[in-house]
Amino acid sequence: MRDAYVVGAGQTAFGSFPEESYRSLFATAFDRAMAAADGLGPADIDEAVVGTLGVGGRQLGLSAPAVTEHVGLSVPTTRVENACAASGYAVRNAVQAVKSGMADVVLAGGYEVMTDASGDATKYWLGVSGETEWERLTGTTFAGTYAQMASAYFDEYDADVDDLSRAAVKNHANGAQNPHAQLGFECSLEDASDAATVADPLTLYHCCPTSDGAAAVLVASEEVAESMDAARVAGVGAGSDRVGLFERDTYTSIPASERAADAAYEMADCGPDEIDLAEVHDCFAIAELLAYEDLGFCEPGEAPELLREGVTDADGDLPVNVSGGLKSKGHPIGATGAGQIAELWKQLTGNAGDRQVEGVERGLAHNVGGSGGAAVVTILEGEA
């Protein structure tokens, strides 16, 4: 199979935008991606894949064409939906289309509008991404499921609330450098650990916000990518698992992430020690710790040590979530995965502005659906 490249990417700011529609948000991300892909025009796009869960709790039957026709595209368009991993999978589908030779340029993106419904309605809606018949009917939310993982992690390893807070403090510090971040302010360890409890042991600072936003990524063949700011898709892997945490063998790992990472590393012919920078799915702080271990950045139980020693700080040996992550940058469900790829593309092509990390040759994006029912890992390579 031939190679695939990310040749341009863009996103809106993530946050609350009552004046914007899901179409206008997507159009902004699309325009930015097109502007980044110098030399490419809308007419060059062969196909589009769009990730979204819904719009303010509404389900739309043709949500992908609804946004692509809005930007003037009449190409084949498909919606993919794997909860919070929707657009990570959209990028994977785009890569498959290019690598197979069925398309030369594919638009992959996602959008979400989450802030135009009441908090109660949003909670109702978000429940569809969890295990609805069993976990939810014990009164458990997403935060609750991740909190259960944290409880098991604390029981199994040497970790406590402050270790969760360290992930939040780091990501807020990073997000403060990102003009697109929803919560672009810094916080202290005390702020994070002493904040109101959402689901014990998770505090408010250990939980990502609800967000509006869109992201778009252009995936193209090597022929198209020549002479463009391009990052090669070295590897992409995906995995799925039982939607309910209680049905899994482990509560201190997300096996779908491990499967996705294994496949991505194999395709990229590299190991976790060869990753220079990562954007990982930190919807809740414990998720970032689990990601370190599931992605092979450290052994099980050692994630707190990476945070304590600053390994994953922006200036550490393995910067993680320099964008601010879901915690600070925001988490508009359908846009999150594509947004991670956009950040990698910027970092690998030197377009990351003030938060540019020097010497990044290989970056990894890790996008999880729900509490681990699906996951996708993408590895991009650029020129350091």
Next chain:
Amino acid sequence: MRLAGVGAYAPRFRLSGDAVADALGRFRARGVDSVAVPDADEDALTMAAEAGERALDAAGVEVDEIDALYLASTTLPYDEEAGAGRLGSLLDLGEATRSAQFGGSTDAGGEALAAALDGDDHALVVASDAPRGAFDEAIGHAAGAGAAAIVVAPDGPGRIAGRSAATTTYPGTRFRERGDSETTGLGVTSYDRQAYRETVASAVDGLDAPENADAAALHAPDGDLPYRAAGALGVETDAVTEGIVARRLGDTGAASALLGLAGALDDGAEDVLVATYGSGGAAHAFRVRAERDVPVDAALSGDRTLDFAAARRRAGAFDSGTPEGGGAYVSVPSFRRTLAQRHRLVAGECVACGSLCFPAEGACTDCGAREGYDDAPLSRRGIVEASTTISQGGAPPEFVPQQARAGEYASAIVAFEGPDGGRASVPLQVVLAGESTPEIGDEVVAVPRLLYEQEGVRRYGLKGVPATENRR
């Protein structure tokens, strides 16, 4: 027919008469020190299941031996719906078990027991009530909650030495209008007393030498009326003391006299006069002789004291209901499909590899085979594997009313043992965990509770209670 075992259950929360007096300026329930207050997820049906389980355990009778279920209550969740069906499912009685339901007046407990004694080889009689009344009336002040259950069988240590019934006509003493949730009455004290005394005495007259009973378990809408009737019945007030629970639990409606029987037998009484009564009026009288100890499993103690506001909060006084919304909806038909798991913790043993799976559907979580499952009911005691506490404001919409009434709750994954070993993990809400999240490794007991109500349909299932809390 005989009594093989007795079970009793009352919520552990108590509201004292003093607390009501502090809040309202007076407490009008005579002879009542405190009333039992149902938790936010308890009602007459869940209490009936608790009492029923205890009676079966006490009697040592397996559920498949029970031929008939007789349910008595004036406060089942629905004016129209066979509550015995849901109770039978919670108790795993099986679809072949006949059922009958008695209501209409607090004499229903006596009617149910009489019906059971008339028929079947093995029957389970359950009386459960949680009456409500306006808080400016004595009925409201006295309103308590509790359930009693009796296994009736051809053999058993409790002999029915006599039984009788009477019906009189006393309109207006106590009634609940159609569609109303609160019981009321005219409050004509002498008339009410006369109705009670005359009706109960008429029933007791049919028994031999009631004065010889060493305990008199009399229907008790409060803690005073049974004493006032003692003389007319020919029993000593000391005997009434042995058979009255209204002082601790308040008015337990149709369960009142049978709870008194449970208490008296538990205290070692050998000759118990039981008299049920309902306004209108009707009464049933029974003479129970314990030829040897009648096994009783009663959980009637109260270990959580509420102030007036907290008690009213649990009853829903400050609950604004389920928020509007959509998504993540589990339909009633979908819910019903899983009643074996929700009501009885039925897991599946994979035909291919023998692993336990919960719920037993789809591919085996262990070997991936899709060859099917054999039913494997899990034990009711399990060990917490992961847990959290859902803070106030963080509950899914279906659980917002519960949280408004009872505050934050714990949600856990609990491992239960299978019938032949092995374990299956089950997500379970844990109630009564106190202020802290249950620790991993803690033992919990699965008990029947109301999960949530949607579209007016209550969904019942199991929740966990810390094992230490279950031992009352």
